[in-house]
Amino acid sequence: MLAAAGELIEKQDVEGLTVRELARRAKVSHNAPYRHFPDRESVLAALAAEGFARLGKALEEAGKRDPMERGAAYVRFALEHPQRFRLMFGGVLRLDTHAGLREQASRAYEGLVRAFASLAEPRAAEITAAAAWSLVHGLAQLLLDGHFARATRGGRDNEAFVREVLSAVRLVARSAQPA
Amino acid sequence: MLAAAGELIEKQDVEGLTVRELARRAKVSHNAPYRHFPDRESVLAALAAEGFARLGKALEEAGKRDPMERGAAYVRFALEHPQRFRLMFGGVLRLDTHAGLREQASRAYEGLVRAFASLAEPRAAEITAAAAWSLVHGLAQLLLDGHFARATRGGRDNEAFVREVLSAVRLVARSAQPA
DNA sequence: ACCTGAACACCGTTCAAGT
DNA sequence: ACCTGAACACCGTTCAAGT
Numbered sequence: 184m185l186a187a188a189g190e191l192i193e194k195q196d197v198e199g200l201t202v203r204e205l206a207r208r209a210k211v212s213h214n215a216p217y218r219h220f221p222d223r224e225s226v227l228a229a230l231a232a233e234g235f236a237r238l239g240k241a242l243e244e245a246g247k248r249d250p251m252e253r254g255a256a257y258v259r260f261a262l263e264h265p266q267r268f269r270l271m272f273g274g275v276l277r278l279d280t281h282a283g284l285r286e287q288a289s290r291a292y293e294g295l296v297r298a299f300a301s302l303a304e305p306r307a308a309e310i311t312a313a314a315a316w317s318l319v320h321g322l323a324q325l326l327l328d329g330h331f332a333r334a335t336r337g338g339r340d341n342e343a344f345v346r347e348v349l350s351a352v353r354l355v356a357r358s359a360q361p362a
Numbered sequence: 363m364l365a366a367a368g369e370l371i372e373k374q375d376v377e378g379l380t381v382r383e384l385a386r387r388a389k390v391s392h393n394a395p396y397r398h399f400p401d402r403e404s405v406l407a408a409l410a411a412e413g414f415a416r417l418g419k420a421l422e423e424a425g426k427r428d429p430m431e432r433g434a435a436y437v438r439f440a441l442e443h444p445q446r447f448r449l450m451f452g453g454v455l456r457l458d459t460h461a462g463l464r465e466q467a468s469r470a471y472e473g474l475v476r477a478f479a480s481l482a483e484p485r486a487a488e489i490t491a492a493a494a495w496s497l498v499h500g501l502a503q504l505l506l507d508g509h510f511a512r513a514t515r516g517g518r519d520n521e522a523f524v525r526e527v528l529s530a531v532r533l534v535a536r537s538a539q540p541a
Numbered sequence: 542a543c544c545t546g547a548a549c550a551c552c553g554t555t556c557a558a559g560t
Numbered sequence: 561a562c563c564t565g566a567a568c569a570c571c572g573t574t575c576a577a578g579t
Binding site for chain 2: 328
């Protein structure tokens with residue numbers, strides 16, 4: 184059932200995921216989904232939770248130590264699963280209204296934040312990590328929406344562009360002074 | 363009419379803006395809005411366009427030269443108009459399907475990008491600007507969704523936290539080497 | 542844990558006919 | 561540039577009664 188919802192969201196956008204369409208795909212009656220989820224929003228919350236778990240795994244598998252690899256993996260996840268990413272971070276869901284969702288989110292990017300923090304001096308670690316994560320997240324979001332013109336990317340493909348922008352993270356970490 | 367739509371979006375979320383509710387607020391019949399907009403999505407596109415114009419103005423009014431002030435203004439705009447910001451950057455609208463919208467978006471953040479670019483050496487300007495913009499944008503988005511725990515913010519209020527993270531932008535610019 | 546089938550209040554959108 | 565009023569296909573959600 185959740186798998187069917189997953190397929191739906193990959194093809195269509197979040198708004199296209201309706202309870203009734205979900206039932207059709209699963210070849211069950213229009214109200215059968217309510218045996219599994221109290222309402223539509225809970226379906227979305229479950230998909231978001233699944234997304235956070237996958238993002239967390241993708242980050243851990245990408246270069247055990249190298250923060251740059253993790254940053255690149257974060258952006259790659261967003262570009263490969265645009266609708267899922269949007270569901271997770273696009274404000275579609277208020278995280279606090281779904282039990283445990285916020286914790287799952289934290290766990291997902293905790294690996295990224297820790298990696299970034301390790302680049303900086305201990306006393307500057309938290310701000311550095313916050314800045315690095317912001318950079319990576321914003322980069323993903325702006326790329327998704329197509330806000331970087333070809334001119335800005337300068338003929339580079341996405342992957343190369345991402346790596347070049349990510350190099351800024353290293354600069355931040357190296358130069359960061361304890362507060 | 364557009365003003366009524368603006369009010370609606372401030373209070374409710376984007377999904378709560380329905381054509382019929384819009385008509386009710388404007389005290390016109392349920393199909394009167396179609397005299398002004400071809401469909402619901404065009405209403406959203408108009409609101410987004412208006413948002414880009416306001417963001418552009420806010421950026422220009424915030425410190426003519428100082429890129430840090432502009433960055434802070436960007437984040438402030440997002441936090442003060444969360445639903446509008448989400449409409450503009452949350453993937454609700456595909457920018458390319460609405461004539462001129464992408465151009466209006468570019469014009470809005472062009473002032474920010476130029477300010478950031480001026481911090482770096484000419485040959486590193488574009489990447490630096492892209493990194494800085496990504497950082498500011500990601501910071502706004504993550505703050506909006508409440509992803510920075512009190513622990514991370516370390517007791518700082520939002521404004522102070524933003525300024526501290528933004529200081530990373532200066533580090534990037536200062537250290538950036540031409541490609 | 543599903544089904545059928547009906548129902549309710551709500552959508553977006555499109556008519557026809559009127560001022 | 562609006563109106564009334566009807567209509568269509570679609571929602572989310574909730575029943576009642578059945579297997």
